[in-house]
Amino acid sequence: MRHILVPEDLTAHEIEAIFAISHDLESKYDAGLRDALLPGRVLALVFEKPSLRTRVSFEAAMAHLGGSSVFLGEDAGFSSSRESVADFGRVLSQYADAIVCRSKAHDTILALAAAATVPVINGLSDYTHPCQALADVYTLKERVGRVAGLTFTFVGDGNNVARSLAVVCGLLGMRFVLAAPRQYQFTPAFREHLRNILPHAEIVETTDPVAAVEDTAVVYTDVWASMGQEQERAVRLEAFKPYQVNAALMQHCPQAIFMHCLPARRGEEVTDDVIDGPQSLVVDEAANRMHVQKGLLAWLLAK
Ligand code: CP
Numbered sequence: 001m002r003h004i005l006v007p008e009d010l011t012a013h014e015i016e017a018i019f020a021i022s023h024d025l026e027s028k029y030d031a032g033l034r035d036a037l038l039p040g041r042v043l044a045l046v047f048e049k050p051s052l053r054t055r056v057s058f059e060a061a062m063a064h065l066g067g068s069s070v071f072l073g074e075d076a077g078f079s080s081s082r083e084s085v086a087d088f089g090r091v092l093s094q095y096a097d098a099i100v101c102r103s104k105a106h107d108t109i110l111a112l113a114a115a116a117t118v119p120v121i122n123g124l125s126d127y128t129h130p131c132q133a134l135a136d137v138y139t140l141k142e143r144v145g146r147v148a149g150l151t152f153t154f155v156g157d158g159n160n161v162a163r164s165l166a167v168v169c170g171l172l173g174m175r176f177v178l179a180a181p182r183q184y185q186f187t188p189a190f191r192e193h194l195r196n197i198l199p200h201a202e203i204v205e206t207t208d209p210v211a212a213v214e215d216t217a218v219v220y221t222d223v224w225a226s227m228g229q230e231q232e233r234a235v236r237l238e239a240f241k242p243y244q245v246n247a248a249l250m251q252h253c254p255q256a257i258f259m260h261c262l263p264a265r266r267g268e269e270v271t272d273d274v275i276d277g278p279q280s281l282v283v284d285e286a287a288n289r290m291h292v293q294k295g296l297l298a299w300l301l302a303k
Pocket residue numbers: 050051052053054055124132261262263
């Protein structure tokens with residue numbers, strides 16, 4: 001049994017295998033076919049935060065694969081005084097074949113996985129968002145045909161999405177650049193972790209967004225205040241102003257693709273002309289969440 005709690009729970013070889021299944025299922029989906037690889041299987045989704053893409057793409061994925069899903073929101077009493085996270089995980093494992101968890105604190109997912117007897121997949125925590133990063137790099141590969149050797153530039157907060165992308169890019173031989181104000185770059189502990197798990201990866205941090213996007217294949221951004229950071233919004237909006245992805249910045253990389261995990265705060269981290277412009281792949285990215293999660297579910301469960 002495998003849990004996917006952080007992107008580094010997968011090797012490069014395993015990611016390529018998941019992408020191959022995803023690509024096959026995506027082609028079939030486009031042809032109007034559904035491959036029932038998981039008949040009768042049940043996926044439980046335990047979410048402590050709002051979601052459109054992650055929730056619906058996992059639920060649709062299970063339906064297309066011939067299984068079903070159960071969504072558990074706040075009323076299920078997860079991570080509350082109602083019962084312990086361990087009891088919740090042990091019991092839920094009796095009904096479901098796998099669990100997707102979106103938690104406020106990453107430690108909650110770790111506690112759930114420690115108790116669960118079925119695979120637990122991280123559907124976003126404050127620390128990382130592995131399914132997002134997998135879909136993003138898959139999208140790039142689909143568009144460009146390869147990913148190794150390309151530069152992937154994240155302009156904005158060194159947050160959960162940026163951390164997961166740094167790892168997936170490093171695993172797949174890409175150069176990752178984070179352009180952020182110094183106080184919102186990666187922590188020393190995360191940098192050390194990256195050096196340990198990806199000793200040969202090129203992961204660069206800078207405060208200069210213009211230098212960061214020159215020669216890049218991708219310009220990526222995400223909200224400046226993530227879920228749970230609402231009280232820091234005013235301070236963050238001020239700090240990130242020079243990091244807005246707008247037409248002036250994109251002029252420095254006319255060859256680059258623009259990506260965003262969504263939801264976007266239009267007019268803050270990105271302007272309408274960029275997110276709706278010819279360089280933007282944001283809708284493909286969102287679509288690929290479903291295809292890549294199908295690949296992941298089939299790889300994890302259809303053995
Ligand atoms: N990108 C993403 O995870 O979106 P949701 O928060 O809507 O799931």
